[in-house]
Amino acid sequence: MLKVGLCGVGGISGAHIPAWEAMEDAELVALCDVRPGQIEKYPGKRHYTDVDEMLRQEELDILDICLPTYLHAEVAVRAMERGIHVLCEKPISLRREDVARLYGTARRMNVRFMVAQVLRFWPEYVALREIHDSGRYGRLLSGTMTRLGQRPRWSWDGWMMDEARSGLVPFDLHIHDLDFMVYAFGRPKDVDSFRARRPEQDAFTAVYDYGDFYINTEATWYAAPYPFTAGFRFQFERALAVLDGTLRIYEVGGGVRTVEAGSGETGGISLPGTNAYANEIRYFADCVKAGRDCDIVKPEELETVIDILRGI
Numbered sequence: 001m002l003k004v005g006l007c008g009v010g011g012i013s014g015a016h017i018p019a020w021e022a023m024e025d026a027e028l029v030a031l032c033d034v035r036p037g038q039i040e041k042y043p044g045k046r047h048y049t050d051v052d053e054m055l056r057q058e059e060l061d062i063l064d065i066c067l068p069t070y071l072h073a074e075v076a077v078r079a080m081e082r083g084i085h086v087l088c089e090k091p092i093s094l095r096r097e098d099v100a101r102l103y104g105t106a107r108r109m110n111v112r113f114m115v116a117q118v119l120r121f122w123p124e125y126v127a128l129r130e131i132h133d134s135g136r137y138g139r140l141l142s143g144t145m146t147r148l149g150q151r152p153r154w155s156w157d158g159w160m161m162d163e164a165r166s167g168l169v170p171f172d173l174h175i176h177d178l179d180f181m182v183y184a185f186g187r188p189k190d191v192d193s194f195r196a197r198r199p200e201q202d203a204f205t206a207v208y209d210y211g212d213f214y215i216n217t218e219a220t221w222y223a224a225p226y227p228f229t230a231g232f233r234f235q236f237e238r239a240l241a242v243l244d245g246t247l248r249i250y251e252v253g254g255g256v257r258t259v260e261a262g263s264g265e266t267g268g269i270s271l272p273g274t275n276a277y278a279n280e281i282r283y284f285a286d287c288v289k290a291g292r293d294c295d296i297v298k299p300e301e302l303e304t305v306i307d308i309l310r311g312i
């Protein structure tokens with residue numbers, strides 16, 4: 001049984017905690033948050049307000065880091081130095097040099113380390129990558145990826161609206177789509193970007209040039225209370241793949257195929273039925289148990305993403 005501790009019981013922990021709780025070979029034994037009120041809603045766990053105290057008192061196999069971004073690297077290093085495997089929310093850091101530092105520590109301590117870049121485990125995005133790799137619908141011609149929502153007023157101490165602590169829209173929101181692009185299509189040849197930044201909003205657009213195709217992206221925190229929405233349209237030679245709540249394939253000269261998990265009618269496109277956060281956590285736990293690297297998220301790809309974000 002894997003003993004798991006989680007630190008940072010805020011927004012995203014609401015996706016991680018149920019995933020750990022649903023696993024039969026892992027037990028979430030301890031939670032840590034500087035705000036005691038955040039952990040009180042989870043009775044039956046041991047509660048801490050100091051991460052180092054939790055690491056000292058508990059005999060953890062895994063630490064799941066759901067802390068604000070600027071705390072990820074330091075806490076991850078301190079846990080790995082104690083021989084604890086670490087799953088860390090995205091982004092790994094705002095600083096490129098932390099990638100080598102973290103993976104170097106993991107290697108030296110012989111522990112597993114993975115950044116929770118969840119689109120790599122998101123069924124519809126996994127399916128898109130399969131469609132591209134298989135060549136089923138011909139070559140990719142163009143793509144559009146969007147990720148929009150209202151500014152994150154809810155974050156603890158307003159850290160998300162503070163550039164030094166979150167990196168704002170490029171590092172907090174757009175990074176999901178850019179990370180997926182680097183994972184699925186490699187490093188783009190060039191990028192053009194535009195940004196409209198105000199104290200209460202951050203609108204970002206970038207067009208990535210891959211030579212044979214281009215990908216147009218948009219990521220925005222609106223000042224207005226616009227509901228969160230994310231999706232894509234990818235145009236291949238013989239079909240258009242669209243995620244707009246549901247993944248649909250519009251075949252050139254043919255019909256529309258709806259790709260739903262567990263529907264059986266996937267036309268050879270595999271779409272796992274579980275949710276993406278559960279998928280990534282399951283994958284990480286399996287890597288820990290098998291003693292193998294978490295190869296789905298590679299350090300050189302994380303460095304590429306930081307390089308691109310630093311350059312725009």
Ligand SMILES: NC(=O)c1ccc[n+]([C@@H]2O[C@H](COP(=O)([O-])OP(=O)(O)OC[C@H]3O[C@@H](n4cnc5c(N)ncnc54)[C@H](O)[C@@H]3O)[C@@H](O)[C@H]2O)c1
Pocket residue numbers: 007008009010011012013032033034035038049050051066067068069071089090091116118154155156172
């Ligand atoms: N994968 C995704 O889809 C996704 C979505 C949202 C956020 N995130 C990432 O998850 C991380 C957390 O974001 P969030 O939205 O949950 O933020 P949040 O502000 O809602 O939660 C952070 C929590 O950490 C606690 N905290 C702060 N300092 C602490 C410390 N020193 N020790 C212990 N607890 C401390 C806060 O009290 C808060 O409860 C960020 O890096 C963010 O980029 C990922």
